[in-house]
Amino acid sequence: MQIHPISCGLGYAFLIESEGGLVLVDCGSPHQEKKVLAAMDALGRHDLKLIWITHAHYDHYGSAAALHAQTGVPIGVHPADSEALHAGRSDLGIVRGVGHLFPLGLGIAKVFVPLPPVKPEVLLEDGASLMDYGLAAQVFHTPGHTPGHSSLWLEDGTLIIGDLIGQKKRACRQTLLATDWQALEESLARMQALKPCRVYSGHSPRAIPREEFCNL
Template sequence: MNKPSIAAIPILPFGMVHCHLIVGARGCVLVDTGTPGSEEKIGRALMEHGRGFRDVTLIVVTHAHTDHAGSAARLRELTGAPILAHAGDLDYYERRKEMTYCVAHWWGPLFLRSGLPREPYLPFTPDILLQDDASFDLSPYGIDGVARHTPGHTAGSVSVELGSGDALVGDLVASGVFLGGLVRKGHAMRPPFEDDPQAVSGELIGMVDAGMQRFHMGHGGPLNAAEVRRHALSLRKQKPGRKYGMEAGVCTCASHKLTEVVD
């Protein structure tokens, strides 16, 4: 199977938010769908690669935050492709529960108050629903790789690991100053929200040990394996941040200590 190319699709400026298109010889796999209303940007990216919506064979949603799942329902209509996601985030995809957030930085509550993380999106039920620790072969969709459950950022986080040594990890790691930003793009950091840093550490180290060489994420990047390992080892010292609900940023788990990490 030919080596696929990976294209980052800008959703917000400066690498703050992007999704990814894996372009193979027999089809394209879209990893994440951006914020609500991102389908035009994704359509333009497909055209730049000589493809259209109907060339998308599969949509992988790495987790239920609005900047990753926001356009999933609409893109399924446009492409006819099934959506793959994990059952751990199903209540949020179907909008039966409001998302809660464990903040990882001092500015996390301010970010929540901006309203951006709570932007609503159309509910959807994934066509392919992974269960705990499951992996899914992508070769029937024209890509040499697997989608795999990698919890830690959220309970239902999913990553894509390719035979080329590329890993598309959603928000397991970020880089740059404030969601990608203009500087320190090659320096790994925690995303604004992170449920379980210990679990994230284990997943990232496992991917590095398995031979993943380049890590593509939703905010900043890409990063090399050595930088991801350094960051993953630093997470072993961290505790979960304070958990906030979606009603006026109210803390729902005051026993958690808020920590900021600069590593």
């Protein structure tokens, strides 16, 4: 199993390559679909089975509609964020600190680069397996940043965690955006208890080692 981070505008997509096919986690801002398609071309593989979205934010599902239109591959998300994708919403919740700039920035971004709505066909709850899509991985519902925010636990001990945490040079706690700050803390504690061997967050290609993640 290999993970290929792809820079997609404001966020990162993660193309997971395994014997069973390809699964894409997130797809960045709008108009980033060519980068994902180019990454598949570079691998010489086009057996994409699922586009799974960690949460309903502009910079995580912005290119989902275009990728779905071009590949026919279904979009998966947790039921609690499904309606937001279908409506083309990106709810920011209760902002803190410089997070207060985000609603303004998002409003401007959506005027110039609208967020295309997309209908998720695959609703994945806590504990759902991705074996139907060729990948030995399990979905964990990790609410807080958004109501349906979820993380993906891979067979090799890798965790892909969306925006449950932040990352600059090093990993940091999510301090800017949440719809439920208490739930966010509980979700992080639950993921730390898994003691993953490495963690990918939504805005960096860097794999966070276990010790750094567990001591946030």
